[in-house]
Amino acid sequence: MLGAMLCVTVFHSENALLSPLPPALKMVLAVLLAVMGTTLIGAIMERLTIYPARRAPILTLIIITIGVTISIRALALILWGSRPYFVPALRL
Secondary structure, X not given: OHHHHHHHHHHOOOOXXXXXXXXXXXXXXXXXXXXXXXXXXXXXXXXXXXXXXXXXXXXXXXXXXXXXXXXXXXXXXXXXXXOOOOOOOOOO
């Protein structure tokens, strides 16, 4: 979900650098930035939540992971709302 929402945000942004690009190139760039953003957010979350509890019982790690998931979903709901978003099909 996070990667898709980042992709939609980058694709539909009115950034001066991205606006003049053709749609296919803009889509490829949006996908790459979404993958990098999701990876960065995942690495930060791992370092802030899982790594400090690395010696804890497995059930504790599962509960932490569920809590992080709920937090990310709540933040996404605040940022993007509940309406559906679309990106056009990639046509090369």
